[in-house]
Amino acid sequence: MNHPDAPLKVEDLSAFYGDMRAVADVSMSFAPRNVTALMGPSGCGKTTLLRCLNRIHEIAPGARTEGTVLLDGEDVYDSEMSVIELRRRVGMVFQRPNPFPTMSIFGNVVSGLSRSVPKNDKAAAAEKALRSAALWDEVKDKLGRPATALSGGQQQRLCIARALAVEPEVLLMDEPTSSLDPISTLSIEELMTKLAEHYTIVVVTHNMQQAARVSRYAAFMLADETRAGRLVEMDETSKMFTKPSDRRTEDYITGRFG
Amino acid sequence: MMAVAENAPRPRSYGLAIRHAISFFGTALTAVCASIGAICLLIILGYVAVQGIGAVNWTFLTSLPAPVGEPGGGIGNGIIGTGITVGLATLLAAPIGLACGLYLALFGRGWFPEAVRFLSDVLSGIPSIAIGLFAYVVLVAPFHHFSAVSAAFAFALLMLPIILRTSEEAVRSVPRTMREAALALGLSEFVTTMRIVVPAARPAIITGLLLSIARVTGETAPLLFTAFGSPLWENNPLNPMAQLPLQVYNYAISPYKSWHQQAWGGALVLILAVLVLNVLARAVLSSRWRR
Numbered sequence: 001m002n003h004p005d006a007p008l009k010v011e012d013l014s015a016f017y018g019d020m021r022a023v024a025d026v027s028m029s030f031a032p033r034n035v036t037a038l039m040g041p042s043g044c045g046k047t048t049l050l051r052c053l054n055r056i057h058e059i060a061p062g063a064r065t066e067g068t069v070l071l072d073g074e075d076v077y078d079s080e081m082s083v084i085e086l087r088r089r090v091g092m093v094f095q096r097p098n099p100f101p102t103m104s105i106f107g108n109v110v111s112g113l114s115r116s117v118p119k120n121d122k123a124a125a126a127e128k129a130l131r132s133a134a135l136w137d138e139v140k141d142k143l144g145r146p147a148t149a150l151s152g153g154q155q156q157r158l159c160i161a162r163a164l165a166v167e168p169e170v171l172l173m174d175e176p177t178s179s180l181d182p183i184s185t186l187s188i189e190e191l192m193t194k195l196a197e198h199y200t201i202v203v204v205t206h207n208m209q210q211a212a213r214v215s216r217y218a219a220f221m222l223a224d225e226t227r228a229g230r231l232v233e234m235d236e237t238s239k240m241f242t243k244p245s246d247r248r249t250e251d252y253i254t255g256r257f258g
Numbered sequence: 259m260m261a262v263a264e265n266a267p268r269p270r271s272y273g274l275a276i277r278h279a280i281s282f283f284g285t286a287l288t289a290v291c292a293s294i295g296a297i298c299l300l301i302i303l304g305y306v307a308v309q310g311i312g313a314v315n316w317t318f319l320t321s322l323p324a325p326v327g328e329p330g331g332g333i334g335n336g337i338i339g340t341g342i343t344v345g346l347a348t349l350l351a352a353p354i355g356l357a358c359g360l361y362l363a364l365f366g367r368g369w370f371p372e373a374v375r376f377l378s379d380v381l382s383g384i385p386s387i388a389i390g391l392f393a394y395v396v397l398v399a400p401f402h403h404f405s406a407v408s409a410a411f412a413f414a415l416l417m418l419p420i421i422l423r424t425s426e427e428a429v430r431s432v433p434r435t436m437r438e439a440a441l442a443l444g445l446s447e448f449v450t451t452m453r454i455v456v457p458a459a460r461p462a463i464i465t466g467l468l469l470s471i472a473r474v475t476g477e478t479a480p481l482l483f484t485a486f487g488s489p490l491w492e493n494n495p496l497n498p499m500a501q502l503p504l505q506v507y508n509y510a511i512s513p514y515k516s517w518h519q520q521a522w523g524g525a526l527v528l529i530l531a532v533l534v535l536n537v538l539a540r541a542v543l544s545s546r547w548r549r
Contacts, residue, residue: 056442061367088444098435102457111453112443159439166443 003031007200008053008090008170013067014228015048015057022048024228025067028219030170035192035201037215037237039208041252044221045229046204050172053202054090055083071170088112091163092172096179097155099147099162106143108158112166125165133161134191153184160191171195173203177210189214208253212241220249306526313523323489323505329516333524335491336502343406343485344475346495347413352467355421359463362422363429364451375423382419389415390480397484404486406499412480417470424466428459465543472535476528478503502528 006029015023023045030036038046051057052065055076069076076086099108109126110117117125126143130136135157139150147158156176163171173192177185192201192214205211211218218241219234233246244250251257317332324331358378362371389412397408432455440450456463481487486498487508493499502524509521 054442056438059438059441084444084446086444087442092442094435094439094442096435098433098439100436100439100454100458102454102460111440112445162439162443 003029005032006030007032007072008202009068009070010049010053011068011070013049013052013065013069015045015052015065016063017060018062021226021228023052024224024226024230026221026229026231028231028234030200030202031217032200033196033198034216035196035203035214037211037218038202038204038221039206039211039218039252040221040229040232041223041257042206043227043229044223046206046221047174048229049221050174050202050204053170053172054087054092056087056092088166089168090170090172091166091168093156093159093163093174093176095175097152097159099150099155099158101146101148103147104144105139105147105150105158108147109161109165112162126161129161129165130158132164132195133157134187134194135161151184153180153187156180156184156188157191160188160195164195168199170200170202173201175204175206177205177207185210208241212237220244220246220252222248222252303529306522306529309519310522310524310526313519314526318520318523319527322491323500323520325489326514331520333502333505333520333527335488335500336505336524337527339406339485339488339492339499340475340502342493342495343409343481343499343501344413344471346407346410347417347474348467348471350410350414351417351421351470355418355470356425356463358418358422359425359427360429360451360456362426366426366430378419378422381415382423385479386412386416386477387479387482390482390484393480394483403496404484404498406485406492406495406497409481409485409499409501410495412484413474413477416474416477416480420470420473421466424469425459425463428462428466429455431462432458461542461545465539468535468539468542472532472539475532475535476503478507 009029011027013023013026014021026045026049038050040046048057053069053076057063057065065077071086071089074081076090100111103111106123106126109129110122113122113125127136127140130139135154138154139145139158142149147155150158160171160176176192177188180188189210192203195201196216203211203215215237217234218237220232220240221229222232223229232248233240233244235245240249241253244253317330319332319337320334321330321332322335323333358374362374365371366375392415393408393412397411398404436454436458437450440454441447445453481501481504485501485504487504488498488500490500506521506524506528509517509524512518512521
């Protein structure tokens with residue numbers, strides 16, 4: 001799968017934890033303003049791959065990568081690239097909602113903004129981000145309340161708003177609904193579809209229905225015999241679910257394993 | 259135990275009855291042990307309160323000790339002295355202890371942090387009188403002069419390992435996902451630590467600090483050859499200074515009945531001060547879970 005105008009590309013990427021190779025020689029590109037799903041059974045390296053894209057992988061002790069990740073043509077692992085700048089351009093939403101517990105709802109949304117941003121601009125940015133995350137109407141009257149007072153689904157949308165407030169180009173989502181109830185899951189999925197109009201979204205999921213519902217493109221990964229995750233195939237999601245080109249994808253999708 | 263009960267050729271209900279009996283016995287035993295601990299504390303508190311309450315009044319809390327043979331007198335300078343000494347010790351120990359704890363929590367791998375942890379544990383096991391002797395050798399003997407500063411130095415050494423380990427634990431217990439969330443927003447390591455991780459750990463850090471203060475407030479042994487004690491209002495930390503635990507000690511070993519009463523009164527004030535610190539520490543910690 002190759003999108004010539006992809007804002008984010010991965011070339012021969014391998015990721016390691018110490019001596020253990022968790023991702024092996026993955027190359028793929030992510031279509032602009034679309035949702036791409038990374039699927040595969042547990043331990044196939046999909047989350048590790050995602051974490052390489054904003055270099056959050058490297059904060060684990062002993063973690064390192066080989067290969068190239070290109071953001072608008074720039075190598076994000078180049079020494080010229082500021083990791084802070086990179087992470088402002090590539091936002092991330094985690095498996096479990098993780099709002100900052102010591103901060104208010106408002107404080108959480110603007111926590112990624114520089115302190116030097118004037119107060120009025122912060123308020124405007126917060127409102128914009130909360131509206132984008134479909135949370136504004138629920139919290140506009142209680143922005144000063146602690147973020148932990150919100151429900152799980154609201155907290156996750158708050159985390160999405162927090163990531164959007166920094167105005168990224170790409171949004172990485174690591175199983176964003178795995179700890180949520182079905183109704184909250186639905187609202188996050190609807191939100192992802194809406195956000196894909198403006199953002200390039202990469203979502204890790206091991207829920208195939210979710211991949212089918214929200215993603216335009218899908219990549220299927222599997223761990224090889226050394227437990228290193230490899231890309232099996234990548235295609236339009238609809239094609240992957242109806243006519244996968246690899247036997248292993250078909251086995252996974254039809255529920256024969258995983 | 260279980261296997262015996264299950265395989266025994268008895269009716270099932272009989273085995274169950276034995277298990278219930280053992281369970282009851284076990285529960286009762288732990289309850290008794292727990293009560294013994296609690297009752298001991300209550301007896302001590304109660305006894306000190308009964309003996310000391312008669313001595314405690316405003317004059318007692320605010321006046322100097324009376325010379326031998328004169329009635330009255332109090333522990334005012336001892337309270338002030340203990341306050342100054344513990345305050346100085348906190349100023350000495352808190353910044354170092356917090357910085358060390360933060361260092362160990364964030365960069366705690368390798369031989370050096372391990373060595374720091376080990377030495378800190380050893381330090382916390384050294385008897386306080388030995389710490390006092392050390393302070394005497396370093397800060398009293400060379401100047402031929404007892405001082406509150408030397409007592410504060412000894413106290414700081416006692417507080418340091420407590421602050422260090424509690425603050426390390428506090429920072430460590432902040433979920434890793436918190437740090438990741440902040441870094442993923444493009445915040446620097448420094449901003450992440452100062453604005454996200456430390457505030458989340460603050461209640462536990464303050465609790466450790468208060469407990470370390472409570473720990474040294476009642477210490478007596480290191481004071482014997484550092485602060486030494488004084489019958490005067492003394493607020494220069496470079497001079498010998500009255501200390502509440504020392505006054506209790508001096509009153510208690512005196513041959514006078516009225517001084518014994520004053521020793522109980524001083525002990526009561528000391529216990530209450532430590533109790534307040536402990537309750538405060540608990541309150542700060544539980545406020546963390548407040549919604």
